[in-house]
Every structure is written in structure tokens, then in C-alpha cells.
Amino acid sequence: DSGVTQTPKHLITATGQRVTLRCSPRSGDLSVYWYQQSLDQGLQFLIQYYNGEERAKGNILERFSAQQFPDLHSELNLSSLELGDSALYFCASSVTSGADTEAFFGQGTRLTVV
């Protein structure tokens, strides 16, 4: 158990819909990262927050947004869903914001868009 909690574990929704994925970081970790993992593209970095502020952005679509709340949990919002958005979405957390620090991953949310 990494200490990072992601909910829900599985999500099935229709195209055009909007979903929210939730992540609770390890106790004491200030940094939260979101990654998308699909079969053909590996783990793609989406976005990072540190202590409530956006710190880095990767290949995140405009239809996607995220935020980190004062209690440090984070949410990833995916809207106008397309079939191609079906993937595993991972959240990771670390104590500091540097990419050199050890990041602990949650078990992921498997999103299926039908």
C-alpha cells in the first residue's frame, strides 16, 4: 500500500460525459502528479500541483482540468469524453516538488468511455 488513495477504481461512462477522479496523497506529501496510461502510449505526464498551486503541465488536453484543494487532495476533471480517453489514470504524490524525489503512485482509476 503506497498510501495514495484514488477513487473510484473503475468508471464506465458514455462519450460526451464529464467525470471527476479523486486522489488523496500520502500524509505529509505536498505534491500531486496526474498521469495517463494507455496501451499504446505508456505513462503520459498530465499535470502537477504543489501545495495547492499548479507547478508543471504536460500533455493535458484543454478538456481536462485539475486542482489541488487546501487539504491537499486533488481532483482531475475530464469533460466531453471521447473513446480515446479510455485509459488508466494514476495519481502520485511526493514530499517535495522536484522530479528527482520519490513519487508514490496510487492504484489508478480505470476509465472506460463507451
Place this chain on the structure above:
Amino acid sequence: TQLLEQSPQFLSIQEGENLTVYCNSSSVFSSLQWYRQEPGEGPVLLVTVVTGGEVKKLKRLTFQFGDARKDSSLHITAAQPGDTGLYLCAGAQSSYKLIFGSGTRLLVRP
């Protein structure tokens, strides 16, 4: 564009054999991490290498960071079925971004 290329993509070997997985890039990274991911789980960090030429050992696993900090390798000695999984390398591209390779799927047959 994949900044980190891993090879081979798939590897199926017999228990007791040795293997090497490679992680290559044309970019320089400040550090490189290796993760192992099992089905239904998130990646778990195995090691971080920081200095060019650095070699780290973790039981039967040996990790090496290239002198120019552009490539890395993972060598497993006497592989066991418990080593089965997806091995991912990840490079720190900037202070905040961690870029992952496409992964190597390893199957160790009893």
C-alpha cells in the same frame, strides 16, 4: 514523440536466466528512475540514479546510468517468476517533470 525509448518492449525468459533492459534518449536528464508495475497496481520506485556512470545494486538487480546521463540499463541476474512485471524508466526533464519510457514487459517462466 517518446523522449525515452526502452528496449526490448517484451521479454520472455526462463527462470534462472539473466537479462538486460535498456533505456535510451537523445536528451540529458538530471536523474533517472526505474519503476516496476504489476497488473492492477501503480508503478513502484526501484531506484534513482543521479550521477553519470553511477551503478546501483538492489539484490539481483543492477542499475547503471550512462556517463552522459542520456541512457540507463537494468540488469537482472538469475531472474525469478516474482520479477515478472512492467519495468519503466523515467527521466527528470526539468525540476518538476518526470518523463516515462514506454516500458518493458518481462515474463519469467518457472
